[in-house]
Amino acid sequence: MLATKQPVLRRFWYPIMKCQDLESGPRPFRLLGQDIVVWRGADGALQAVVDRCCHRSAKLSRGFVDGNAIVCGYHGWAFNGDGACTRVPQWKDQSRKINFRIDGYKAAARYGYVWVCLGDPIADIPEFPEAAAPGFRQIDQFYEVWRCSGLRLMENSFDNSHIAFVHKESFGNIEQPEPASLEVVETPEGLDMNTVIPVMNRGLGNAVSGTEGTMTVRHTNAKWYLPFIRKLGITYPSGLRHSIVTCATPIDDEQSQIVQFVFRNDSEEQTKAADVIAFDRKVTLEDQPILESTDPDVPLDHASGEEFHMASDKPGLVMRRRMRDLLAAHGETEVRRGGVLRRDAAE
Ligand code: FES
Ligand SMILES: [Fe+2]
Missing domain, CATH: 2.102.10.10 (Rieske [2Fe-2S] iron-sulphur domain)
Known part of the structure; x- marks a missing residue:
């Protein structure tokens, strides 16, 4: 697409x-x-x-x-x-x-x-309850251009299999490549994914997670909002919440304006905003070069046969289907680099 x-x-x-x-x-x-x-x-x-x-x-x-x-x-x-x-x-x-x-x-x-x-809105600006919740603060993290499509970035955000590899230096563990299991629930805006992920506490990990030791666990509730916004709500055993909003605003077909901010239920005295940004900066610098190596023209249709899948790709496959449904509901057909993809041609 x-x-x-x-x-x-x-x-x-x-x-x-x-x-x-x-x-x-x-x-x-x-x-x-x-x-x-x-x-x-x-x-x-x-x-x-x-x-x-x-x-x-x-x-x-x-x-x-x-x-x-x-x-x-x-x-x-x-x-x-x-x-x-x-x-x-x-x-x-x-x-x-x-x-x-x-x-x-x-x-x-x-x-x-x-x-x-740019048109007649068919969805509202997503509502993030943390913005008005007592005890939460907003930290603006990143505003930069990535050479990747919004859909690739959205899929990556819900992909438990990439953590052990892409994030092996920050919170992932390459010795444990088996992904955490996940639960996907579709919503009118997109989807909700709940998962429990054991993660490593390296570098600023202890400070940012508010936990002791070399490992901790993240209870995550990730929400996808059609087409290119996600909120990754992380709760640590300390009760600390770290809800990251990442928007991949489409500049054109190859580039996204990344807008990322985070809501946390702690104070500057407990965790410096600069440390929160530095920790998430390390993580995004791990994702960026990999995502920039992917093809921005994501095939929405499995029948194209261009990509093979595994179980942890489920959230991304749901996104592709929801995008196909969205296009169909508005009388559109998926457009690929070579022109309009015709289902019969791909089958
Ligand atoms: S007023 Fe002449 S180009 Fe705008
Ligand atoms: Fe990642």
Whole structure:
């Protein structure tokens, strides 16, 4: 599947940058291959439109904010968040009706990030109860581009077999390659997976897990939200909770904007945020080169015969089926690099 070729994916919300990144003015972003510009108007609302002026195509992100509008830096045409041109400063008669317009998109602030939906939303921004739960804090961890598709990253997050190998230096144990058993329950938003994983306490492991000894156990509840968001809720025997939200916002078919933050029910005095980030940084640096070596064009259909599977791939296979169902429900067919994949051709 190529994310930019499946229009239904434009109907989900994606986090694209921190809200504070807009303090210095409008900012560009490429979402699902579409160049957009986002800004915060004088009324405090977030706005997003296509990053291309309809006069002579200049990037509006090179312009500036005036009141609630964005003004093109080339000749000063102004646009509101719906994409309507509200001012052509060159016209003598300023009461003249303006019919020029560009595409406008939905934008909202949540969890300290700017979220954008390029179409009519078919799902809400995921609700993370920890954000409002007493005793929890949010630590922003990573904001960076990975050269991999969102679906590969989602599958990896629910893959118990990769831990012993990819994470052999951090929390995995290569002597124990047999994966922990898992339980998958499908939800309207995606799926829930519960598993109990014995893990090694190396490096900052003791500090971050709040446990003693060289080993501990993670009770994990992982939630997948269609299409490219997961929350990995880890509970350690100490009662400490570490709920990691990872979003793989699709920039294009090859690259994802990784947005990761974590909710923890402890304080800075108990565990320094810098240590929490350093521990998870080691883990993500283990995943990244492997994921960047995978083919971003994930085959949704088993019948393509391109990939073989094992029992621990079940969550990923459920994701592929749910993606196929989503496409079918919106009259779409999976698009691959070679064009539209026809089921009969693959069988
Ligand atoms: S290109 Fe934007 S106003 Fe001319
Ligand atoms: Fe991993």
